[in-house]
Amino acid sequence: MTLPEPSTNSVQSSWLATAFPEALRSDVRAVADLIRSGNVTGHGLPVVVRGESLNIPYRICNNPDETLFASLNEIQATVYACVLTRHHDGHVRQRQIERIIASSEPWVAPFVTQLCGEYVIEILGAVEANLPSMDQSTYGVFFRENPQFFQVTSDRMISYWDCYYRWLYKRKSDYVGFRLFDRFREWSAAA
8 A cells, every 4th residue: 555645735844843832833834834845954953942842944945935924923924934044045034033033932042043053144143133122031041951052053153253254253252143152151141
C-alpha cells in the first residue's frame, strides 16, 4: 500500500507548527494555509520558550506575499512576520523587525535574537534603535532558558563582524552587534 504524498500545506504546517507554541496551533495553521509554499533550508534552530521546545527554521525560500498582513488577525500577523524573519532575502527580514520588535510575546524572542546573529548590519541597527520598546524581562527569561542558542548566536555575530566589518569597526564598542549582545547579557543577568 502506498501512502499519498503529504500536501505542501501539510508539510508547511508541520514545520511551522514546531516553530511556535502549541497554544497557537490554530493561528499557525491559518497562516500556513495562506502562505505560498516554500523550501526550508538548513537545520532548524532548537530553542525553549517558557519550557516548551520549539524549532525555528534557519531559512525559508519562497515568494512572500506581504499583502496578506491585512487579512490576518494580530497573532497571525505576528506569526507571519516571525516566519518572514527567516526569509532568504535580507530586505524581507529587515522589514519584519518593525512588525515584531515591540511584541512582548515570549515566542517572538527567538526570531528577533536570531536576526541579531546575522550579517545584515541594517537589521542590527533597527534592533538597537528599538531596544527601549523591547520587553527586557521576556528576553532575559528567553536568554536564561537558552544559553547555548544565545552563545552560538553571539558567536555568529562575532564571526560576521570579523569577516565583513572588522576593517570598518576596529573597536568592538563601535560595532552594533557587540552593543546589542552586551545589552542582552545585562537583561539575562537581571532576575
